[in-house]
Amino acid sequence: MTSDLWDGHDYIARVFDDWVADASSAFQAVEVDGVVVGLHRLRPYAPGLMWYEGLRVATSHQRQGIARAMLDSAIAEAREQGFAELRLATYNEIASHLFESAGFKPLLDIRWWRAPRVEGGEPANMPDPVEAEKLWKMAASSPGFEMYNGVSADLNGARNLEAAELGRLASRGMLRVAPGGRALAGLRRPWSDNVAVAFLAGRGAALRDLLFALRYEADADGADHVTVALPRGHPAADDMRATGYDFANAEDTAFIYGLQLKPAANT
Numbered sequence: 001m002t003s004d005l006w007d008g009h010d011y012i013a014r015v016f017d018d019w020v021a022d023a024s025s026a027f028q029a030v031e032v033d034g035v036v037v038g039l040h041r042l043r044p045y046a047p048g049l050m051w052y053e054g055l056r057v058a059t060s061h062q063r064q065g066i067a068r069a070m071l072d073s074a075i076a077e078a079r080e081q082g083f084a085e086l087r088l089a090t091y092n093e094i095a096s097h098l099f100e101s102a103g104f105k106p107l108l109d110i111r112w113w114r115a116p117r118v119e120g121g122e123p124a125n126m127p128d129p130v131e132a133e134k135l136w137k138m139a140a141s142s143p144g145f146e147m148y149n150g151v152s153a154d155l156n157g158a159r160n161l162e163a164a165e166l167g168r169l170a171s172r173g174m175l176r177v178a179p180g181g182r183a184l185a186g187l188r189r190p191w192s193d194n195v196a197v198a199f200l201a202g203r204g205a206a207l208r209d210l211l212f213a214l215r216y217e218a219d220a221d222g223a224d225h226v227t228v229a230l231p232r233g234h235p236a237a238d239d240m241r242a243t244g245y246d247f248a249n250a251e252d253t254a255f256i257y258g259l260q261l262k263p264a265a266n267t
């Protein structure tokens with residue numbers, strides 16, 4: 001069903017068996033005359049948060065309202081299960097239109113930056129969880145942090161950015177900090193051979209040191225490069241350029257959307 005999408009490079013084929021086997025999420029299909037023509041998945045990924053992914057309609061059955069009906073049923077299911085918010089990521093303009101017309105609000109407009117590994121330096125420090133939560137004040141007040149709109153730019157599940165999230169990441173070895181706690185980077189699970197950053201905080205020399213230390217880390221880990229997701233227009237762009245990062249692909253943006261499922265008074 002997905003072989004004619006993106007020159008046969010759709011990720012669904014790769015994850016299909018895992019998704020079928022995963023009892024903690026709902027991987028659902030739509031059939032017409034006994035043939036599967038639509039897919040999607042609902043995955044609980046953080047307290048109160050449901051992730052929507054893998055929406056596909058077979059080329060032969062597009063423009064008949066199938067995606068809209070699937071999305072409506074996903075929203076109803078997440079709401080019935082008591083989730084506070086449904087979130088998703090998309091690169092696709094057609095899909096963006098569909099999601100916006102169903103009431104989703106854009107949370108993040110992501111630009112990708114990329115730098116090759118560098119040999120010979122020290123990777124950044126990993127704070128412990130207690131120390132990490134104390135960095136929240138610095139992070140929240142750093143320039144451009146509000147452009148993340150309170151969510152990490154993680155396309156596998158955009159979590160809420162808050163002090164507890166810094167602690168959670170630190171406990172998994174996924175937070176990096178500059179000396180003196182003056183800049184930090186939250187990592188996400190990479191998709192390829194790289195170190196992947198889902199959010200940055202800090203400014204100036206401390207942030208630049210950290211961005212360079214990530215390039216050393218890529219080398220120490222035997223990874224090829226570092227990828228950093230920054231909201232469009234984020235002020236760290238100058239620091240990125242100064243430390244050898246460039247746009248991975250100027251055309252390649254991704255949006256994260258969110259839909260509140262409960263009336264404001266209950267959230």
Ligand SMILES: CC(C)(COP(=O)(O)OP(=O)(O)OC[C@H]1O[C@@H](n2cnc3c(N)ncnc32)[C@H](O)[C@@H]1OP(=O)(O)O)[C@@H](O)C(=O)NCCC(=O)NCCS
Pocket residue numbers: 005054055056057058061062063064065066067068069089090091092094095097098
């Ligand atoms: C995006 C996709 C799921 C839409 O499926 P679909 O069943 O054709 O969509 P629907 O018929 O329910 O249409 C829903 C809305 O999408 C928009 N839309 C769908 N196809 C479109 C097209 N070819 N051009 C412009 N708008 C389009 C329209 O706004 C439409 O609403 P309307 O008909 O009321 O104007 C399908 O095109 C697809 O599988 N694409 C490839 C995979 C993909 O990009 N998935 C989304 C990743 S998050």
